[in-house]
Each structure stands twice: as structure tokens, then as C-alpha cells.
Amino acid sequence: MRKTAVAKLVSAVALTAAAVTLAAGPALADPPAGTTPAATDIVGVGSDTVQAVFNQFSADYTGTPKLYSWDATGTTPITTKTGATSITRPNGSGAGIAALEGNTKTTVDFARSSSALPAGAPTNDWYIPFAKDAVSWAANTGGNAPTNLTTADLTGIFSTCTITKWSQITDIPGYTGPATAIKAFLPQTNSGTRAFFLSVVGAAGSCVQPTLVEENEGSNPVLTDANAIMPYSVAHYIGQVYGGHGSGTDVQGPMTVRSVNGIAPIDTTNHVITSAFSTSAFGRNVYVVVRGTDWNAGDAHATALKGLFSTTGWICSNATAQADLVSYGFLHLATCGVPQHH
Structure with missing residues (x-):
């Protein structure tokens, strides 16, 4: 742009x-x-x-x-x-x-x-x-995921399957993850959020969980797992959390949207997608x-x-x-x- x-x-x-x-x-x-x-x-x-x-x-x-x-x-x-x-x-x-x-x-x-x-x-x-809009990743609040991942980390987790445990993430300063298995979830195959996210990080690998979740919803019980991670629309998350528009199953649940490459997706003061994230590859x-x-x-x-x-x-x-x-x-x-x- x-x-x-x-x-x-x-x-x-x-x-x-x-x-x-x-x-x-x-x-x-x-x-x-x-x-x-x-x-x-x-x-x-x-x-x-x-x-x-x-x-x-x-x-x-x-x-x-x-x-x-x-x-x-x-x-x-x-x-x-x-x-x-x-x-x-x-x-x-x-x-x-x-x-x-x-x-x-x-x-x-x-x-x-x-x-x-x-x-x-x-x-x-x-x-x-x-x-x-923008698409970032979300993980369980209080779980094992760091607050930031790189594009390479996301590729390893969702695509190439070279990162299957949190302890294999070594490029995030100050983060030492446990040797527990990451549970990477994706939305169903007709999801535009899924298609966009994978266009950035790479085609879905065999390490992705077989359970498909509804996009941009943290209400699925499988997401209560401390090792759960999924792509998430930043705008949809802002609407749920700050706009007061989450209801029923359309809620963030235990999931919080995290940074990519050190770029925060949300300006938490003004409750908008940050300019730096909106103009990134995401x-x-x-x-x-x-x-x-x-x-x-x-x-x-x-x-x-x-x-x-x-x-x-x-x-x-x-x-x-x-x-x-x-x-x-x-x-x-x-x-x-x-x-x-x-």
C-alpha cells in the first residue's frame, strides 16, 4: 500500500x-x-x-x-x-x-x-x-505459548512441522518453552481466514490437529488446552473484546491474539488494528x-x-x-x- x-x-x-x-x-x-x-x-x-x-x-x-x-x-x-x-x-x-x-x-x-x-x-x-483486516494467531490465556512468534515459527508450527513442541522455539528473546506438544488448530477448509493465513505461512502440514474449529471463535472446548494455537482475525477479535459484539459461540473464550515478528496487532488504547500490522504480510x-x-x-x-x-x-x-x-x-x-x- x-x-x-x-x-x-x-x-x-x-x-x-x-x-x-x-x-x-x-x-x-x-x-x-x-x-x-x-x-x-x-x-x-x-x-x-x-x-x-x-x-x-x-x-x-x-x-x-x-x-x-x-x-x-x-x-x-x-x-x-x-x-x-x-x-x-x-x-x-x-x-x-x-x-x-x-x-x-x-x-x-x-x-x-x-x-x-x-x-x-x-x-x-x-x-x-x-x-x-489482518490475521494474527491466538493462544490460550495462561497457556504455554509466548506473546510473540515469528513468521518462521508459524511456518514451523502449521506447515513444515519442524516445530512441534514449545521448547523448539528458540528465536524469541526471554522465552523458554516447555517440552510439551503444540496443538495447532485450523478452521474448516472453506474458511477465507484459513486460506489467507496459510498463504502467508505455508500449506497446512500433517502436524495440524484433525479437529477443525469455527474461525475466529474461542468457544470450542478443544481450545481450553494450554497448548492450543489458531489463526484469528484481528478485527473480529477487536469486535468481540472491545466492541462488545461477542455472544453465544461467537466469543474469544480463552484465546488472546498475539504479536508476529515483534509487531503488536492491536492498539489497546484506541482499540484498532495497528498500522504496522495492517501493512505487514498479515x-x-x-x-x-x-x-x-x-x-x-x-x-x-x-x-x-x-x-x-x-x-x-x-x-x-x-x-x-x-x-x-x-x-x-x-x-x-x-x-x-x-x-x-x-
Whole structure:
């Protein structure tokens, strides 16, 4: 990212930090009970990482057609819109994008994605960034993990399996770990957080635990182990811990987010992702994915999509939406609403 873009990003966060309390009321989880979105409403599925802020968007957006967002987990199948054929609930960025690709606007209008445009994506998949996040690692509070790991350490733990015990970590000054086995956990395979984290540290190795955990949630009982470690969205963690948005299973539990390469991921005074971490290899954008043919159709549906997701759309330009982003831990993005596609 260019320095000017970083400056704008930091400035935007500073200006909006005071507006965090503007996030209105309790966010909706799925459409309200007894409500099925209309065929013309804008409906999304997919990523766990951004579902909470999208639930808040759905509560705060007063335009028409309405905005709805189905959570990554819950009862399945789901009937996303009036008249739509029921589909298996998509859990994660990959599953959400697959649902977008496999259906039309009568069922799904957009996918929430915490992964960027991949090299082999279909030309009709248009990725529209709307905020900045970062992915760090989290470990059990009071457990055996240090407060900092290097990228090389994370590669050894999650990918090459050259570090299987805490005592094998020798590059962290002042840390002497016990000779107990590290238990490295990853989210399910459709998770965008999993895909992004492994793109930085390397492909998952055989030493990763066979139990898959829901991304960005510390509520799984396996994570009470003193040796547990997992990747974690920094924004989602900030939303849970500082924004007061954690509830049910969507809580940090015993897990705390830690530093990488000596860079702290969270400014604990202002409760934002640090600039140094967001611009490191562990910083990422988050996206909505739409069909390019829908975006360019020139009809009422295209107008509704752009009214929400374009550079001048509600999410990128409305003060309440921008305050929602900060409340849920995300940073503002200079390129908000600029489509990316092949």
C-alpha cells in the first residue's frame, strides 16, 4: 500500500474512532424470525469473519430493496429469498462464493469473502473491497505459548512441522518453552481466514490437529488446552473484546491474539488494528463478491448493488456504516468499492 493510502487509512480511523458508539441496536443474526427476504432484496452468504458487521449493516440500512445477510453457521438448508430453492447454508468465503457461482440473483446476490481475488477466479466473479483486516494467531490465556512468534515459527508450527513442541522455539528473546506438544488448530477448509493465513505461512502440514474449529471463535472446548494455537482475525477479535459484539459461540473464550515478528496487532488504547500490522504480510482486505453481469446489467438490481457496494454506495460513504466498521474492529479502506476482477 502506498504511504498516502496508509495516511488516509489511519486518518479515517482516527476521525471515526469517536463514532464507534453510533453502531445502532443489536445486530440481526440471519433475517428476523418469520421473515423471508423478498425476491428483489439484496441477500448475501459466506464468510464468518465479516458476518457480524454485515448483520449490523442489515439492521442499520434503511434503503430499498432491503439488505439481508445469512450467517455462516446455523440450521440448514436455508431459503434465502421468497420463491428461491433451498440451499445448504454456506459456511465460509469459499462456500459463499460457490453459492454465488451456482445460483442466480433469485437466490444469492453477493458472497462475503475474507479472501482476495484468486488467480483462477471466473471472470464473472467481481471482488469489491470494503474494509481492512489482518490475521494474527491466538493462544490460550495462561497457556504455554509466548506473546510473540515469528513468521518462521508459524511456518514451523502449521506447515513444515519442524516445530512441534514449545521448547523448539528458540528465536524469541526471554522465552523458554516447555517440552510439551503444540496443538495447532485450523478452521474448516472453506474458511477465507484459513486460506489467507496459510498463504502467508505455508500449506497446512500433517502436524495440524484433525479437529477443525469455527474461525475466529474461542468457544470450542478443544481450545481450553494450554497448548492450543489458531489463526484469528484481528478485527473480529477487536469486535468481540472491545466492541462488545461477542455472544453465544461467537466469543474469544480463552484465546488472546498475539504479536508476529515483534509487531503488536492491536492498539489497546484506541482499540484498532495497528498500522504496522495492517501493512505487514498479515494485513488483508475483506470483500463482497458479486456477479459482474449483475453489476453491469444497467437495471434496478444493478442500481441496488451499486447503491450498497460502490465507492459512493452506502457502506463506503455513509457515516453510520463507517462507524459500524470501526465498532466491529475493521479499518477504513481508501479503495472501498473499487471492483477487482479478471
